[in-house]
Amino acid sequence: MPAAGLGVRLGPGQPKALRELAGEPLLVHAVRSLRSVPSIGVVVVAAPASDVEAVGRLLAAYDVVVVPGGDDRQDSVHRTLAALPPDVDLVLVHDAARCLTPGHVIEAVVAALRAGADAVVPVLPIADTVKHVEGVRVLGTVDRAALRAVQTPQGFRRDVLEQAHAAGRQAATDDASLVEVLGGTVTTVPGDDEAFKITRPLDLLLAEAVLAARSSRSGRHAR
Numbered sequence: 001m002p003a004a005g006l007g008v009r010l011g012p013g014q015p016k017a018l019r020e021l022a023g024e025p026l027l028v029h030a031v032r033s034l035r036s037v038p039s040i041g042v043v044v045v046a047a048p049a050s051d052v053e054a055v056g057r058l059l060a061a062y063d064v065v066v067v068p069g070g071d072d073r074q075d076s077v078h079r080t081l082a083a084l085p086p087d088v089d090l091v092l093v094h095d096a097a098r099c100l101t102p103g104h105v106i107e108a109v110v111a112a113l114r115a116g117a118d119a120v121v122p123v124l125p126i127a128d129t130v131k132h133v134e135g136v137r138v139l140g141t142v143d144r145a146a147l148r149a150v151q152t153p154q155g156f157r158r159d160v161l162e163q164a165h166a167a168g169r170q171a172a173t174d175d176a177s178l179v180e181v182l183g184g185t186v187t188t189v190p191g192d193d194e195a196f197k198i199t200r201p202l203d204l205l206l207a208e209a210v211l212a213a214r215s216s217r218s219g220r221h222a223r
């Protein structure tokens with residue numbers, strides 16, 4: 001779980017993983033959602049280098065290994081891979097910033113890996129019309145029917161991911177793209193709106209609303 005980013009787009013404050021959402025750090029929500037899936041074994045978190053000990057304390061109840069993150073996301077993922085025990089052969093890479101990802105998305109990725117996929121990404125159709133621009137000028141409209149927005153967790157056979165990271169020094173915003181450039185096959189499973197990434201301030205409001213809706217649903221079930 002790469003969780004070492006600063007959250008510059010959220011505005012001034014603590015590193016993103018430590019910002020609070022409904023009274024708890026975002027990272028606690030993220031780890032709890034992973035831990036709700038029984039097939040998840042070892043969890044390795046890349047924390048901001050200055051907060052490794054604090055993150056360890058925060059996650060003490062969740063049986064995680066915490067390592068210092070790197071200068072960019074790819075570097076942080078690389079460091080988590082180096083901390084995996086030798087007997088692990090299927091790996092999920094999951095952004096802490098997608099802290100409300102429903103369990104069924106995580107389970108779908110695991111199931112596709114267990115069915116033999118080398119690499120798996122959760123995807124959603126694009127809601128907006130997408131245009132190709134140069135400066136302020138529109139060059140054309142992209143056919144969005146063939147486009148998908150990509151979420152995490154992304155799943156990999158460990159050897160495939162390690163090979164991709166060892167080869168990939170082009171800057172990539174996800175891990176599957178490192179597999180793609182090596183000619184590997186990446187398959188898709190359905191994502192979920194609630195697996196959105198907390199990036200800008202509006203996303204924090206949305207996340208609070210999702211959590212409030214979940215807790216009012218579970219309150220109704222308890223009554």
Ligand code: CTP
Pocket residue numbers: 001002003004005006007008009010016017046069070071072073074076077095096097098197198199
């Ligand atoms: N990440 C990381 N190490 C970095 C940069 C990012 O582990 N050096 C992680 C983030 O913590 C996040 C995920 O990668 O869980 C996706 O990155 P992003 O949403 O871009 O988060 P930040 O880099 O923190 O945000 P920003 O780009 O706005 O600073």
Ligand code: MG
Pocket residue numbers: 005
């Ligand atoms: Mg970033």
